[in-house]
Amino acid sequence: MSQEFTRQLLVVRNALVSASLSGEVERIVRSLLTFRVPRAIRTRKGVKWTYTSRSFYFPELNAFPTGFLQDVLHVLGQMGVYPEVVDRRVCPQGGRPFELDIELKPFQREAVEKALKLTKAVIHGSVSSGKTVIAAGIVSRLGLPFLYVTHRQDIARQTYERFKAWFPDSVSVGLCTGGTRVRGESLVATYQSLKDLPLDFPILLVDECHRVVSEAFTNAVSNCDAFYRFAFTGTPRGRSDALDTIMDKLLGPVVQVADYDTIKRENLACDAKFIFVVVQEDLPVTDPSDFHNAETLFIVGGQKRNELIKTVCESRTKEGVTLVIVRRREHGLYLQKMIKNALFIDSSSPASRRDEARKLQSGVLIATGVIEEGIDNPNIDVLVNAAGGKSSIVTKQRIGRGLRFKEGKVLKVIDFVDLAHPLLFKHSFARYKIYKRLSDDIVFLSEEGRIVESPFGQRRRQSR
Incomplete structure (x- = not known):
């Protein structure tokens, strides 16, 4: 290995490592910090999964995040390349601690x-x-x-x-x-x-x-x-x-x-119970793998689903807020027309309407993903997950909107098992497993409101 190849310099700062590397070593580092990322592409024939590249080497700066430093040194060391490392990180001084006007738990x-x-x-x-x-x-x-x-x-x-x-x-x-x-x-x-x-x-x-x-x-x-x-x-x-x-x-x-x-012990979150309503929409499945099409027909356009949501929202007998979470704006607007006096917010809603949602004492609030972070209203005691999906991150954030503590409150979460579409059924099962980690209080109801056996166990037995 040439002397030029082995003369390398890494200057370490808090956020980034500036790299002065020869061409061959830089290519090695770039390759190490490039990751294959799965990506869904919608085509006429349905959804196709492919991969794209994501690099965490910034060529315009000749730098990479400091957290990758040990990985880079390890790989280069295996190749016999030992760059000079200059650490420029300095702990700041002169802080003036102060008291908060709030007590930490x-x-x-x-x-x-x-x-x-x-x-x-x-x-x-x-x-x-x-x-x-x-x-x-x-x-x-x-x-x-x-x-x-x-x-x-x-x-x-x-x-x-x-x-x-x-x-x-x-x-x-x-x-x-x-x-x-x-x-x-x-x-x-x-x-x-x-x-x-x-x-x-x-x-x-x-x-x-x-x-x-x-x-x-x-x-x-x-x-x-x-x-x-x-x-x-x-x-x-x-x-x-x-x-x-x-x-x-x-x-x-x-x-x-x-x-x-x-x-919960610190009275920052309330208990929750989960209700899955088992729904069988009378619609044909054109492509079992096409989520967008399934969402359009069975979730946004699912007549039985939407009527059940309306029934839940209009059957309240006490004060409190029913939050209905949707993924697509057109679904929220459609439900707003169905449900009397419902308030709808999405990413285009003005700040005044979002503030109204935060302060709502009773009624029905319909919201897109804008509700998943940052809008806290302890009066939410019924949460309807009308959006479906399987993401652990998104599902937990949705549930979190209703878990804010209020004396005597038990959050009721209503979700749906979509029997008619195999992909949506899998998504329902994924959400069930997420809820199961929060509570054992999960029941299944028929469309008529009768307690029924979990369809997840039934479907697995039938598939054997």
């Missing part, structure tokens, strides 16, 4: 201690574990300027308002979203608004970090060279593109905060 204080010992971590908290409170606790202990990054404007605004309420006046917090700019020594921002902004912050906090492996989110996080890097999610695993472990490389190891039972 014991498990939240423990999470703060664990995070500070690691300096970078993905904090995994169950639904209603108070991840924003934990973030505030970290900031108060360090007393340094921070950047808090999220993906939606309403979540950014809500977090900004909470920090302003919890922090003393001496802590200056700004807000940066698509149409809002409030200056501050620290900043709460959407990642889309960070382009061309200086990101010189000692602390980086990333909300709903299971999204961080998306290209735009990765770039935003990598541009902030914070020494302290903490991220928060209730669903660290379960991505459909199989890039879950990349999150660890970008933000640090996963630290478990508290399980669902702990959250």
Whole structure:
């Protein structure tokens, strides 16, 4: 191996490693940091699964995320290549710790201690574990300027308002979203608004970090060279593109905060019971593998399903909110026409309507994926999963919208077993397994409301 080949330099910073590598070594590193990602493509004949490439080597910077450093050194070492490593990471000094105007629960204080010992971590908290409170606790202990990054404007605004309420006046917090700019020594921002902004912050906090492996989110996080890097999610695993472990490389190891039972004991989450209604739509199956077609016919257009949803919503006899979650906007609008006085929100809804959804005391709220993160209303005591699907991440986020604690509340979750379509039936079974990890209180009802045997066991026996 030539001398030129073995003279390599890696400069390590908090977010990225700058690489000065010869052409052959750079190609090796690029190959190591390129991953095959499954991708579904819809064609006239149905859905076709293919693969695309996703690289975490940034050629315009000649750099890669610091979390990959040991992997790179290991592979190069096996080839007899030992680059010079210069570590430029420096722990920031001069912090001014302060008291919060909110008391942390014991498990939240423990999470703060664990995070500070690691300096970078993905904090995994169950639904209603108070991840924003934990973030505030970290900031108060360090007393340094921070950047808090999220993906939606309403979540950014809500977090900004909470920090302003919890922090003393001496802590200056700004807000940066698509149409809002409030200056501050620290900043709460959407990642889309960070382009061309200086990101010189000692602390980086990333909300709903299971999204961080998306290209735009990765770039935003990598541009902030914070020494302290903490991220928060209730669903660290379960991505459909199989890039879950990349999150660890970008933000640090996963630290478990508290399980669902702990959250309930602290009166932060309520109990839940699950009801599956077994539905047999009288529709033909044209392509058993085409989810889009199945969703259009059996979920959005499923007459029996939609009539059952209407019945659930109109049969309330007490105060409280029934939340109906849909995936497609046209489904939500269709149900809104069916259900009297229902409020519908989606990503295009103005902030005033989302605030109305948060404060709703009683009635029916229909929402698309906009409800899955950031909208908390403790008055939701019935949740109808009208969207279907099989994603562990999305399903847990949907259920989390109804688990906010309220004295005496038990959340009733209503879902559907779609018997008529084999793909939707598999999705129903996937959701059943997710619910089973939260509660053993699961019953199956016929369309007429009679208790029936689980169809999942029946179908497996029939297939043998």
